[in-house]
Amino acid sequence: MVAGTALTGCGQQRDPGVYTVMNSSTDESYHRWDAQAMARCGERLGVTIEQQSVPAAQVMTKALRMASSRSLPDIVQFDASEMPTFAEAGGLVDLRTLGLSTEAVPEGIVDFGSYKGTYYGAARSVNTLALFYDKDVLDQVGVEVPTTWAELRQAAKKLTQGKRYGLALSAGGAEDGVFQFTPFMWSNGGDETKLDGPRVVEALDYWKDLLADGSLSKSTVNWTQADVNDQFMAGNAAMMINGPWQVETLNTKKSLRWGIAQIPVPEPGADSVGPLGGAVLTVPDTGDETREKTAGRIVACLAGEKEQLTYALNSWMVPANARAAAVWRERVPELDALADQVAAARSRTAKLGAGWPSASLALQSAFQSALTGQSSEAALRRAQQRATSGN
Structure with missing residues (x-):
């Protein structure tokens, strides 16, 4: 067209x-x-x-x-x-x-x-995205702000209590989900040129681990970034991955003491590379x-x-x-x-240019499959085929 x-x-x-x-x-x-x-x-x-x-x-x-x-x-x-x-x-x-x-x-x-x-x-x-956290909740549970994947997983487990999840993020079948996945993919050394590469698989497996731990709501596959912010503000999540466009809304809840940090990385000292x-x-x-x-x-x-x-x-x-x-x-x-x-941070289109939308759509489908039961490897193999063929 x-x-x-x-x-x-x-x-x-x-x-x-x-x-x-x-x-x-x-x-x-x-x-x-x-x-x-x-x-x-x-x-x-x-x-x-x-x-x-x-x-x-x-x-x-x-x-x-x-x-x-x-x-x-x-x-x-x-x-x-x-x-x-x-x-x-x-x-x-x-x-x-x-x-x-x-x-x-x-x-x-x-x-x-x-x-x-x-x-x-x-x-x-x-x-870009950052890790937002509820200062009061982290203080009450005795959790330090995480800086690595291992720390984030452990913190999210400890913070998950009752109706409150440790972490909220968007893994929905839209660009919001892809935007939120890129820090995990890129910081782990994977990229959009090979969606089924081992580093991308590891990143999606990490999301699956958080879900299996019970630290993420099963509804995360349907949430937009606005939904994630709503959950955080309602006290249903102790931490969230989100962006500065939420700050104006966050500040309307005067009782919420929030802070932000860089998104945790796979290993200490690695760069946190977001979109x-x-x-x-x-x-x-x-x-x-x-x-x-x-x-x-x-x-x-x-x-x-x-x-x-x-x-x-x-x-x-x-x-x-x-x-x-x-x-x-x-x-x-x-x-x-x-x-x-x-x-x-870097641009999503830096490597693929006008080919980015095809990769994004393929990733969106992979999230839905992997987070509802399929292996990350199989879901991303299919994603790479879709990104290459355009179907």
């Missing part, structure tokens, strides 16, 4: 002073923060910037439909895992040709917005070079150091710009472990 779509051509007359950004900021808070940032950048650049927000799952579909009718917006904010699909079809402009610099952006975050070495997407902020999450601002190739240049200036403003810091402090995400991230660490020291986790 992508290859057969004509992605260029502006197709319709546009108001020269009005520019449109399509994003997935349908949440009231995010929509408001984006509107405020666009108003500030619009005033600075002497243009009007209009926000068009659609559900995250519809951004790619809508962008393709608009491309075929030659009505693309000036800027599209894609989830970084989806951006390579649009870039592969030749639908995006190299941001460096529009004057955007990556000087203060860490290499991993540049890769996060790149496809085959070309920088198409500027991130304002990024996120970079978030969105990137891109400029579609509309064929109108004048508008594309102005769109590039808008992206540069929205992804600039000052706006990044404002956005990150609102959303609890980590600024993509290294200088802004340093200030962010000082302003929110309670999330310092998250910044450390981001430093070692």
Whole structure:
């Protein structure tokens, strides 16, 4: 579908002073923060910037439909895992040709917005996963914050009491589950290029061990990351794997004293390698070079150091710009472990590019099979076949 779509051509007359950004900021808070940032950048650049927000799952579909009718917006904010699909079809402009610099952006975050070495997407902020824990519960049970797989398994067992599980995570048949599996797969030396490799099998076996111990709820195969947060806040889990987008909700429960740490690793001293999450601002190739240049200036403003810091402090995400991230660490020291986790994180599409969705879908199916009885080895062997064949 992508290859057969004509992605260029502006197709319709546009108001020269009005520019449109399509994003997935349908949440009231995010929509408001984006509107405020666009108003500030619009005033600075002497243009009007209009926000068009659609559900995250519809951004790619809508962008393709608009491309075929030659009505693309000036800027599209894609989830970084989806951006390579649009870039592969030749639908995006190299941001460096529009004057955007990556000087203060860490290499991993540049890769996060790149496809085959070309920088198409500027991130304002990024996120990853961390281990959240209930300080009071760990203190009551006498459990230290775990740093290794062995410690996590032992701690989760001790913390599992009554209706409370030691750990909550998402292993559902959706991207949430894959996002949560990558820290275990990558930190163990496995990767998405060989889903049935021994290191990936070990990682999935570890999840199975936690489930067999009774430390995870059997419902984990159905939970989204939002469900995991609900369980943690309700006191049904002493620890959880989740991301900073939950902080605003966590802080609404004043009696909950929570902390975060890096996700435990297989062996002491190993790097905790999690997934970079978030969105990137891109400029579609509309064929109108004048508008594309102005769109590039808008992206540069929205992804600039000052706006990044404002956005990150609102959303609890980590600024993509290294200088802004340093200030962010000082302003929110309670999330310092998250910044450390981001430093070692990597993009899901770094190795497979536009092939990531096939691997993700295959892994989703493997979780459902392995966590409900099938061996990890058999489930992942089938996953590799599916990822390779596309079926």
